[in-house]
Amino acid sequence: MRLKATARVKAWSALVAAALLGAAGVASCSGGDDEPAAVAKVASTLGPGEGVLNLVTLPGAIESGGSDPRVDWVTPFEERTGCKVGLKVVQTPEEMADLMRAENRRYDGFAAPPEVAGQLIAEKRVTPVNTDLVDGFKKLEPKLRRLLRRDGTQYGVPYVWGSNLLMYDVRTVPPPASWAALFDPDRAGRHSGKLIMRDSPLAIAEAALYLKRARPKLKIDDPYALTPKQLEAAGRVLAAQRPHVGEYWERPAGAVSAFAGGRAVLGQAWPYHVDVLTRASRPVQAAVPAEGVTGWMDAWMIGPRVEHPNCMYQWLQWTASPDVQQQVAEWTGVAPANPQACSGDRLKPGFCAAYHVGDRDYIDRVVFAHAPTKACDGGSGKKGCTDYAEWKKTWIEATKL
Structure with a gap:
C-alpha cells in the first residue's frame, strides 16, 4: 500500500x-x-x-x-x-x-x-x-x-x-521500551512538538497502561475499567503531555502524513502506519512497550x-x-x-x-478495547467505574480545552 x-x-x-x-x-x-x-x-x-x-x-x-x-x-x-x-x-x-x-x-x-x-x-x-x-x-x-x-x-x-503501538523515527528516537516515552513529562519533552496521539477518548487506556506500571498504588487492572480516581490520574497525564503533542490524528492518513513530512518522530500508531511508511522507505519502526499494547x-x-x-x-x-x-x-x-x-x-x-x-x-x-461502563464491564468484576461519557469529558478537558 x-x-x-x-x-x-x-x-x-x-x-x-x-x-x-x-x-x-x-x-x-x-x-x-x-x-x-x-x-x-x-x-x-x-x-x-x-x-x-x-x-x-x-x-x-x-x-x-x-x-x-x-x-x-x-x-x-x-x-x-x-x-x-x-x-x-x-x-x-x-x-x-x-x-x-x-x-x-x-x-x-x-x-x-x-x-x-x-x-x-x-x-x-x-x-x-x-x-x-x-x-x-x-x-x-x-x-x-x-x-x-x-x-x-x-x-x-x-x-x-488492530493494535496500538509506539512508532518512532529511528534517526532521532532511541527504541522506546515503555509507554513512558510518550507519557512521562520529562521524556515526552525530549521530542516536544513532534509527538502524535490518536484523537479518541479510548486513547486514555494507553495512559492507564503507563500508570499501571508507573503508579502501582492506583491498582489499575483493566485499562478500560477505571475508577473516578484512576480516570482523573490518566487525565492529568494527558494534560501534562498536551504541550508536547504536535497533532492528535483522527484519520489514519494523518499519522502517516505527520511522520512522512517530518512533523512527528514518536507517537501512537497501528501496524498499518508502520507498513505504509516502511514500504515508502521512511525510517520508522514500531515498539511493543513493556506494559503491553491495547487493541x-x-x-x-x-x-x-x-x-x-x-x-x-x-x-x-x-x-x-x-x-x-x-x-x-x-x-x-x-x-x-x-x-x-x-x-x-x-x-x-x-x-x-x-x-x-x-x-x-x-x-x-493484546488488551482489546471495550466500552467503559460504570459496572466495569470487561471481566474485571469491579464496581464503581466510569462510563464512556466520563471518558469523553476527561479527554476533551485534557486535550482540547
Missing part, C-alpha cells in the same frame, strides 16, 4: 434483545420491561433473501468499486444473493450509536467499533446472532469472538482488528429492528469468508478476523507477519 493510498483507509473509530426470525422474515414481538421497544429476536432459521440490505458504517468499512473499480466486495455479494445493499455512512461512532437507538429507523446491520458495540449491547439495542447460521464463524479468531459474547449469547461477528476490533452487528434478516445473515457469512477478508485487509490496512485470509495465495506472508494475523501469542497479549 502506498502513501497516496492512505486516504482510502477507514476512520478510527468510537445491544440485547432478540426476536424469532422465520424462514422468510422477522416476526415482531414485545420484549421484557427492560428491553427497548420493537427489538428483534435471534434467528432460528433462514429463508430466501428479501432483496434488500440496509447497512451503517464508518467511512471505508466496505467498498463497492467507487474508490477503485478493482476493489469491490459488494457487487459480487449482490449478484450472488440478490440482496441490494443500501449504505449509510456516518462520520463518528456517536452518530452510529444514535441511529441504532432511534426507534423510527430500521437498519439491518452496522460495522461497530468497540465503544459502539459495548454501549449498545449494554442498552439491549442489538439483535443477538445465531452463530449456527453463519458459515465460517468458528474459523474466526477465538479471542475476537469472545469479545462479543455475554452470558452465553453472541452479539456480533468479528470483521477486522480494537470492528464487528458486524445486527440492528435492533432488523427488517431483512435473511440478507443480513448472508452478509455476515460473506464478510467472514477468507476471500472477502483478504480484500478488506489489503484495501483498508487492517488485520482480518479470519486467519484463513493468509492461507493459499491470498494475503502475502509479509503482510500477515506485519499485522500479526494468526499469531495467537501476540493476540492473547
Whole structure:
C-alpha cells in the first residue's frame, strides 16, 4: 500500500434483545420491561433473501468499486444473493450509536467499533446472532469472538482488528521500551512538538497502561475499567503531555502524513502506519512497550429492528469468508478476523507477519478495547467505574480545552 493510498483507509473509530426470525422474515414481538421497544429476536432459521440490505458504517468499512473499480466486495455479494445493499455512512461512532437507538429507523446491520458495540449491547439495542447460521464463524479468531459474547449469547461477528503501538523515527528516537516515552513529562519533552496521539477518548487506556506500571498504588487492572480516581490520574497525564503533542490524528492518513513530512518522530500508531511508511522507505519502526499494547476490533452487528434478516445473515457469512477478508485487509490496512485470509495465495506472508494475523501469542497479549461502563464491564468484576461519557469529558478537558 502506498502513501497516496492512505486516504482510502477507514476512520478510527468510537445491544440485547432478540426476536424469532422465520424462514422468510422477522416476526415482531414485545420484549421484557427492560428491553427497548420493537427489538428483534435471534434467528432460528433462514429463508430466501428479501432483496434488500440496509447497512451503517464508518467511512471505508466496505467498498463497492467507487474508490477503485478493482476493489469491490459488494457487487459480487449482490449478484450472488440478490440482496441490494443500501449504505449509510456516518462520520463518528456517536452518530452510529444514535441511529441504532432511534426507534423510527430500521437498519439491518452496522460495522461497530468497540465503544459502539459495548454501549449498545449494554442498552439491549442489538439483535443477538445465531452463530449456527453463519458459515465460517468458528474459523474466526477465538479471542475476537469472545469479545462479543455475554452470558452465553453472541452479539456480533468479528470483521477486522488492530493494535496500538509506539512508532518512532529511528534517526532521532532511541527504541522506546515503555509507554513512558510518550507519557512521562520529562521524556515526552525530549521530542516536544513532534509527538502524535490518536484523537479518541479510548486513547486514555494507553495512559492507564503507563500508570499501571508507573503508579502501582492506583491498582489499575483493566485499562478500560477505571475508577473516578484512576480516570482523573490518566487525565492529568494527558494534560501534562498536551504541550508536547504536535497533532492528535483522527484519520489514519494523518499519522502517516505527520511522520512522512517530518512533523512527528514518536507517537501512537497501528501496524498499518508502520507498513505504509516502511514500504515508502521512511525510517520508522514500531515498539511493543513493556506494559503491553491495547487493541480494537470492528464487528458486524445486527440492528435492533432488523427488517431483512435473511440478507443480513448472508452478509455476515460473506464478510467472514477468507476471500472477502483478504480484500478488506489489503484495501483498508487492517488485520482480518479470519486467519484463513493468509492461507493459499491470498494475503502475502509479509503482510500477515506485519499485522500479526494468526499469531495467537501476540493476540492473547493484546488488551482489546471495550466500552467503559460504570459496572466495569470487561471481566474485571469491579464496581464503581466510569462510563464512556466520563471518558469523553476527561479527554476533551485534557486535550482540547
